[in-house]
Amino acid sequence: WQRLYPGIVNQPVRDDLMQHLVAMLNAPLPQVPLDGALVEAARATFSRVSVAERVYSRIRDSQQAAAIPAWVPAQAMGAAGVPLFSRASGKPLTEGVPGFYTVKGFQFVLLPALTHAARDVADESWVLGPGQQVDPSSPDMQNLEQNVITLYEADYEAQWNAMLGDLNLKPATNVGQAVQNLYILGSPQSPMQRLLTSITTQLQLSKGAAPPAAATAKIPGVAAMNADAAALQGLMGSANAGNGGPALGSEVDNYYAPLINYVSGGAGSPLSLTLNLINSLQQQLASLASAAPGGAPAAPAAGGDPASLLQGEAATDPQPVARWVQALVVNANGLRGGSAAKAAAAAFNGAAGPGQLCQQAVAGRYPFVPASSTDIPLGDFAHLFAPNGMLDSFYTQQVQPYVDMSGATWRVQAVNGVTPPISQGALAEFQRAETIKQLFFAAGLTPSVQFSLTPTALDAGAAQAVLQLGALNVSYAHGPPVPTMISWPGADGMQTARLIITPATGGNPVELDASGPWALFHLFSQGELSEAGSSDQYTLTFSAGGHSVSYSIGANSVLNPFAPGMLADFRCPSLQG
Numbered sequence: 001w002q003r004l005y006p007g008i009v010n011q012p013v014r015d016d017l018m019q020h021l022v023a024m025l026n027a028p029l030p031q032v033p034l035d036g037a038l039v040e041a042a043r044a045t046f047s048r049v050s051v052a053e054r055v056y057s058r059i060r061d062s063q064q065a066a067a068i069p070a071w072v073p074a075q076a077m078g079a080a081g082v083p084l085f086s087r088a089s090g091k092p093l094t095e096g097v098p099g100f101y102t103v104k105g106f107q108f109v110l111l112p113a114l115t116h117a118a119r120d121v122a123d124e125s126w127v128l129g130p131g132q133q134v135d136p137s138s139p140d141m142q143n144l145e146q147n148v149i150t151l152y153e154a155d156y157e158a159q160w161n162a163m164l165g166d167l168n169l170k171p172a173t174n175v176g177q178a179v180q181n182l183y184i185l186g187s188p189q190s191p192m193q194r195l196l197t198s199i200t201t202q203l204q205l206s207k208g209a210a211p212p213a214a215a216t217a218k219i220p221g222v223a224a225m226n227a228d229a230a231a232l233q234g235l236m237g238s239a240n241a242g243n244g245g246p247a248l249g250s251e252v253d254n255y256y257a258p259l260i261n262y263v264s265g266g267a268g269s270p271l272s273l274t275l276n277l278i279n280s281l282q283q284q285l286a287s288l289a290s291a292a293p294g295g296a297p298a299a300p301a302a303g304g305d306p307a308s309l310l311q312g313e314a315a316t317d318p319q320p321v322a323r324w325v326q327a328l329v330v331n332a333n334g335l336r337g338g339s340a341a342k343a344a345a346a347a348f349n350g351a352a353g354p355g356q357l358c359q360q361a362v363a364g365r366y367p368f369v370p371a372s373s374t375d376i377p378l379g380d381f382a383h384l385f386a387p388n389g390m391l392d393s394f395y396t397q398q399v400q401p402y403v404d405m406s407g408a409t410w411r412v413q414a415v416n417g418v419t420p421p422i423s424q425g426a427l428a429e430f431q432r433a434e435t436i437k438q439l440f441f442a443a444g445l446t447p448s449v450q451f452s453l454t455p456t457a458l459d460a461g462a463a464q465a466v467l468q469l470g471a472l473n474v475s476y477a478h479g480p481p482v483p484t485m486i487s488w489p490g491a492d493g494m495q496t497a498r499l500i501i502t503p504a505t506g507g508n509p510v511e512l513d514a515s516g517p518w519a520l521f522h523l524f525s526q527g528e529l530s531e532a533g534s535s536d537q538y539t540l541t542f543s544a545g546g547h548s549v550s551y552s553i554g555a556n557s558v559l560n561p562f563a564p565g566m567l568a569d570f571r572c573p574s575l576q577g
Contacts, residue, residue, distance in 0.1 A: 052147035059113045059148075060100060060155075068099025068109060073167060076198035080184050081191025087166045088396055097202075101159040106205050106249055110152055114145050153205075153251045160203065160256075164320045165388065167195075171331040171401055175285055178335055182282035182328075186275045193271060196321070200263045203256040205249025258318040274313060274325065280306035281332055307332050327397050334398075334421075344398045344421035345575040354390035357383060358572035367521055367567040375516045378447055378489065384433075386445045391433045399430060426573040436570065439559045447489070449561045452554040454483040456539070463504040465549040469520060470494035476549065483554070488520050497523035501547045510545030524562050529553075531560075538562070 001014045059065060074082050074093040082093055099105050169185075172178035185192050253260070262270045284306060307329050314325040334343025349355040361380035366372040384391050402420035404411045410431045412420040422430075440447040455476030458465050467474040470492045474484050488494055497519035501510040514522030527542040535558040541550040553562070560566060 050147075052144055052151060055114070055117045055144065056148045056151045058117045059110055060152075062109070062113065064109045064113060065098075065100040065105065068102065068105045070096040070099045071102050071198070071202055072096035073163070073195065077191040077195040078189075080189065081195060084170055084181055084184065084191060085195075086168055086170050088168055089166050091166070097159050097163050101156045102202050103205060106152070106156075110149070111248070114148060149248060150251070153249070156205070156252055157255055160199075164199070167320055168396065169324045169327050171327065171397070172335065173401065175335045178332060179282060179286045182278055182285065185328075186279035186282055190275055192324070193275065196259075196263045196271060200256070200260045203252060203260060205252045206247035207253070259321070262318050262321060270317070271321075274310070274317070274321070277306050277310050277313065278328070281310065281328070285332060285335065323393075330397050341421040341575075347398055348394060348573070348575040354384060354394050355572070355575070357390060362570070362572050366518055368570055370525060370564070370568050375518045378517050381447055382441075382445060385436045386441050386447075387437060388445075389437075391430065392437060395430050395433070399427070403427060422573065422575055426575060429571055429573040432570045435559065436567065439557060439561055439566070442557070449488045450556050451486055451561075452483045452552075453486050454481045454552040454554070455549065456481055456552050457548075457550040458501075459548045461504055462501050462547045462549065464502045466500045466502075467551075468496070468498040468500065470496060481552075483552075489517065493517065494520055499523065499542055499544075499549070501542075501544065501549060503547065510547055512542060512544055521562065525564075529560075529562055529564075535560075 001017055005013045005017075072094055073085070073087075073096055075096075077085060077093075085093060087093065100109060170181075172181050184190070266272070310325050311329045314322045314329065316322075317325055330343065330347055333346075347353050357380065361376050361384060362368045364372055365374050365376040368376070383389055386392070399420075399422055402412055402414070402422075404413045410427055412422065412424050412427050414420060420427075440449060442448075443450075453467070453474060455465065455474065458476055458478055464475060464477040466476075469486065469488075470490055472484075472486070472490070472494075495517065496513070496515050498511060498513040503509070512523060512526050514520075514526075516522070524540060527540045530539050530541075531537070532539045532552065536555045538553040538555070538560060539550055540553055540562075541548060555561070
């Protein structure tokens, strides 16, 4: 205080401060007892997130991770490629993979930050309580850092799988446009080759050298991590080398090895052979474009039809190349046949198209025919309606360019004078298929539906109602309503569904039941479903044997999977060439 408030003029201030200090020391603050239950509950909540996940999220959400430039497909393919490619999601080609999930993100952010972030989280682990602390100097740190890299590799693959699955070649709408597009794709400056080379560079994490100090210094906050990066290389790199273990990031390299091998190898690579066939197809279509009206197209070049050769090659090519090549072939065949409608009908009704399976799996089967006792197998349901399934792939490759999706109801439209290959009625079925895909395949490639089920009312003459959904029982006996989360078909497949209402008088129970892969839907269709205030809340009421029970259904979508017309209104599209 003498330094802060010097001189005689500040003597009263110093005296007052001294009096306050003496008073505080004479009457210290009372101790506040810890709320043990609250502490334990908080620790239990924190413990649900693993140490590796906490370290990873700290690095992933850091300023350094955000500072790495994104990988952008438009930049990778160059200006010549932008008119040729599109994204199935509708996102622009200028939107890419976050920079954290690139080779630079791995080398300049994750590895340099890993040891530092792991130590920070270890230092804070005392919060979790006895037995949960991590010793920063223990051998467990090596396992922790490897677990963080494993989490990163999984997210890395998810990011790039999403991008690879989203990039598509646009179909040409006339022969002249196809000739120009194929010329660009097969040229020495091929945007397809540039794009794939750039992609595979990002899919080889273990190939890059350690980040140079001059490069990391340009990224905010990364330069300070160089010492920790060196420590990590010493800790993990030497260990891996010593025991013959895989290099850091090699999981990603191995996962994408088919695509990497397809692109690598220079003039003798599989990619170069594909580009040669694209050139041959371009020359064939150029002959067709130059033919007189009504004249026959030029014969295929010696050695076979390039479209057929590309078709055969697509069967063994890695994704996304196989999808791109298949799209080129389908598009070229439609143009060579002189009718997009003929090509679409042939592809839809052919052996590899969705037409035959759709008729066999949908016609006369539940849930498309509500009164039917024969169910569509879930495997066939997935083959038809899943993302990149038969209907979705066909729509994307053959139909989508001819569709105006700006309104609530999709409309067919001509493109550069080319008549749409399907009718408005057939398009309506593809729109219904899209709705089914969004509703039943939001979580992946297998059908699933999640919703909450809450008993809300049971008539006074009943003692109890039990819903048996596979291995799950939902009981209600006039108590407070308790919601239960339901996931269909669940781990056990939910092959049976039963409602049992026990009368209060002790008489025979009243039962409603159903079986099969769609048992849940069969049972619910025996009740009465109505909207309850909002588009994602419904009331389901069962009435049987003079008793009734009601449930509230909370869906995770404004679309109702149990609505009577959601599946029953779908019919297989009819395409005739």
